[in-house]
Amino acid sequence: MISPRVTLSSVGENNTNITIGHARRRVAVVVPAYNEELVIGTVILRARQHTDLVIVVDDGSRDRTAEIADLAGAEVIRMPRNGGKASALMAGLKHARGLDVAAAVMMDGDGQHDPATIPTVLAPVLAGNADLVIGSRFLDKKAGIPAYRRFGQELLTFATNVGSACPTRDSQSGFRALSGRALENLDFVSEGYAIESDMIAHFASRGLVITEVPISVRYDVPNQHKMNPLSHGFGVLATIVGLIGYKRPLFSFGIPGLLLICIGIGSGIYTFSEFYETAQFHFIVFMVGISALLLGLLLMTAGLILRSLVQIMKSTQSRQEVS
Template identity: 50%
Template sequence: MKVLVAIPCFNEGLTIGSLVLKARQYADEVLVIDDGSKDLTAEIATLAGATVISHLGCLGKGAGVRDAMNYARDGGYRALVLIDGDGQHCPDEIPAVVAPILSGRADLVIGSRFLETDYDIPLYRRFGQIVLNIFTNASSDYHSTDSQSGFRALSKRALEDLELKSDGYNVESDMLSSFSSRGYTITEVPISVKYEVPHKHKKNPLTHGFGVLTNIIGTIGAKRPLTAFGTPGILIALFGLIISTWGAYRYTQTTQIPFFTISIGALLTLTGLLLITSGLILHSLMALLRNRS
C-alpha cells in the first residue's frame, strides 16, 4: 500500500524510539524529521529503524511537515500519516486514521480528540481548542472538531498538488484552509490522547495559542475580508450606538451632556463603520481579482 508515517519532532529522545518501533508495524517506512534536537533524538530514531532527516537548527513544525510531504511525494507513497513525537498519540490507531485515504474516501483525515470520545483533556486545552476551532473553521469551508490535531493522514493526490508555506504550529490550520479551498475531501476519525508525557510543554500554551490565532485571523482577513472586518465592525458599531443612545437618554433625564459617554459611543460607532467599509472595499477588490484570473 506504500504508507509513510512521518514524525516531526524536537528533543524527543525519551519517546521517539518506542514510537518508531510501534509505527513500523503499520507503515512501509517511518520517517523522523529531527528539528535541530539537542538530545539523542536522531540517533535513537535511527537505531529504532527510522529514516531520519535532520535540520541543522530549529526551523519549526511547518518545515518538518513540508519535508515529510516532499519525501512522500518523491517516494511515490500512496498515503502520508503525520503523528506527533511527544507520545500523546497512539501508533496503534494509525490504521484507523489512514483507512479513509487507502479506500479513496478522503484526501485529508484528521484524528480528532473530541469525536465520539470523552478523554480527560485539561480545561485550558479545551477552551483554547474551542477558540482556535471557531477561527480556523471561519477561514475554511470545512468545520473541524479538532483543527489543531497533529495526527492526520494525506492522500497521494493531495501530496502532488498541495504546497504549504507555514513555518510554525499554524501548519495544521493552514492545511485545513488550503485543502478546503481546493475542494479536497476531508473527514475525521476519533483518536485517543494522553497528556502525561515527557516534555509536554515545549512552548508556553498561551503564547503558542496566541501565535496560531494571529496567523488564522490573518488568513481570514486575506480570504474573507467581509467576515474579518465586517462582522466585528457591525458589533462595534452597534455597541457604540447603544452607548450613544444611553448618553442621549441621560441628557433627557438630567439636562447635562455626558461628554465622555457620548464621545466613547461616537468613537466606537465610527470605528465600526470604518471596519465595515474596509471589509466591503477589500471584498470588492478580491471579487474583481478573482474575475480577472
C-alpha cells in the first residue's frame, strides 16, 4: 500500500494548494472581523498570496467590512449579530471543514498578524508533525511586545498551562494552523476571547499534537482596542479558572482546602498554647481557626467528589467513542 504523498504546489503566482496523492486539496484562511473596514481588504489580499480560499466571518459589523471583504475576493459569512470572537471563529472553521480542506489557518482581521507568516505557521501541519500550531510572540525575544501586554499574556498562559496540562509559551495567540484532524475535533463550547485557551485544553484532552512557531505582531493598527484590556483579561482568566476547576478539581479545591486546614490547625495550636501559658483564651482566633478547618475539609471533600465525577464522565465518554 502506497502512503499518501504530501507536497506543495503553487496556484496562479503565489497561491498554495496541497497535493495528497493525486487529489488537490486547499488550505483555508479563516478571519473573524468586526468593524475592520480600514484594514480587512489588505489582510485578505495579502493572505490570498498564500491560499486561494480566504473565509471572512463578519461578526455583525456596522461598517463596510463585509462589502470590502467580498470585493477583495474572500468568501464572506455574515453573522446576524455580534456574538464574539469564539462564535465567529467556530462558524468559519466549521465552514472550512465542510469544504474538505486539508488545513485551516486562523488569524485576526485587524492587521496585527502578518499574512506573510502563513507558510511558517502551516509548515508543521502540512508536514504531518502537528495538529495545532500556535504562532507564538514569546519565542522571539525581539518581538517588541508592550510590557503590560506581556505581563497579562504570560499570566493567562500560566493559568492555561495549569488547566490544560499542556505547556505553551503563548496560549492567547490567535494566529494558528489546524490540521484536518483538529477540524474534526471542534466539538467544544467557548465564548468570546477564551476560545484560544479552550481550544488548547480540548485538543490536549483529545491527544492532538500541539506545537509553536515564532511570529511577530504589529500593535500600531487602527482598531487595536475594541475591548478594554482589563475586562478582556479578567474575562479570559475567569473562564480559565473554571476550566481548571473542571479539568483538575483536586488541584483547584484540594490546595486551598489544605491551606485552610493548616491555618485552622495552626490557629488551634496557638489558641491552646496561649491559654496554657497565660490562662487567656483567644476566642476570636479560635473561631477563625475552626471556621478555616471546616471550610478546608469541605473544599477537600468537594475536590475528591468532583474528581470522581470527572473520572466517571471521562470513562463514559471513552466507552461511547469506542462503541
